[in-house]
Amino acid sequence: MTTLSTLNNFKKNGTKFTCLTCYDAMFARMMDNAEIDSILIGDSLGMVVQGHSSTVPVTVADMAYHTANVARSNQHALIIADLPFMSYSTLEDAINNSRTLMQAGAHVVKLEGGAALCNIVSTLAKAGTPSCVHLGLTPQSVNVFGGYKVQGRAEDAAALLLQDAKAVAEAGAALLVLECVPAALAKAVTEAVAIPVIGIGAGADTDGQVLVMHDMLGLRHGRVPRFVHDFLTDDNNRERSIEGAFRLYQEQVRAGEFPRAEHQFD
Template sequence: MTTLSTLRKYKKEGKKFSCLTCYDAMFARMMENAKIDTILIGDSLGMVVQGHDSTIPVTVDDMVYHTSNVARSNDHALILADLPFMSYTTLEDAIVNSRRLMQAGAHVVKLEGGAELCEIVSTLAKVGTPTCVHLGLTPQSVNVFGGYTIQGKTEDKAQKLIDDAKAVVEAGAAMLVLEVVPSDVGKRVTEAVDVPVIGIGAGADTDGQVLVMHDMLGVTHGRVARFVHDFLSDERNQSRSVEAAFALFHQAVQEGSYPSVENQFLI
């Protein structure tokens, strides 16, 4: 079973680890067979499962339901689950809703923001709830950003990301997710903290890599993000099976062939 201790050990050894989103029991079992290290029950389900145009409509009940589905069929991966939009605006809400996700089977709860989350992160750590803080492009704040845009492009903004990362880790965050930043910023954030950092569009130097399952299987519609690679159609996936695609992703992350230069933002 992959644990936080496992991931901290990987970081010290320079061993990369894999993470995929998952929302149901069948795919969770396939990910276990493929040895995926960590599973994220992401509020991305709002788009890929429910058909919304953002993550904002997702509720805590939705997250509890899908977390339970995954947890029942997983004996291998560390499970992260998102606290959805506006479910942790107060300390009381954060505690109540984190408890629900942990009781549903999550090992770590993920929340989006920066240094302003320190009190919540610290309190949850004290009561035995590990947190993963999502920095960079945070989808729940897409209306603030004005779209899905690259974060940390200037030195001031890059330093703000680094400062936020250090602050939440000092407060007790067990992990970080860093999304859509230039590769050099991903490297700097990863080196600035002693906890595992999972990247998505954050370059090749983060400790782990995560993709939305539907994206890496090539079944999403519309514009495909630069950091996405279709592992189902990859020529190395000779069986063209979903489980083989998961295994290929895991292998590519471990050996460093994903993300390639073409998948990175080199601003």
């Protein structure tokens, strides 16, 4: 069973690890067979499962339902579950809703934001609830950003992101996710904090990588993000199957073969 201690050892040893989103028992079982290191029950389910245009409509009840589905089939991976939009705007909400997700089967809860989360992060840690803090492009704040844009390119924005990362790590966060930030900034953050850092569109130097399952299986309409690779149709997918795609992803991340230069931002 992969635990936070496992991921911390991976960071110390320089071993790259994997994370994929998952929302149901069948895909969780396939990921188990492929030995994916960690699973994220992402509020991305609002878009890829429920058909919304953003993650904003997703509720805590939705997240708990899908977390429980995944947990029933999982034997290997660390399970991370998103706290959805406005479900942690107060400390009381954060505590109550984290309890709901942990009781549904999560091992870690994920929150979006920076240093303003420090009190929540430290309180949850003291109560035995590990947290993962999501920095960079935070989809729950897409209306503030004015769209899905790379974050941290300007010098002041990069400095603030690095400051936020250090602050939440110091407050007791167990993991970080960096989304859509320049590769050099992601490398600097990864080196600056002692906790494991998971990247998506953040280059190859983070400790782990995460993709939305539907994206890496080529199940998308419209524009495909730069950081996505279709592992289902990849010529190296010897099994030509979904489980084969999961295995290939695991192999390529572990070997440092994914992501490549074309998947990152400068």
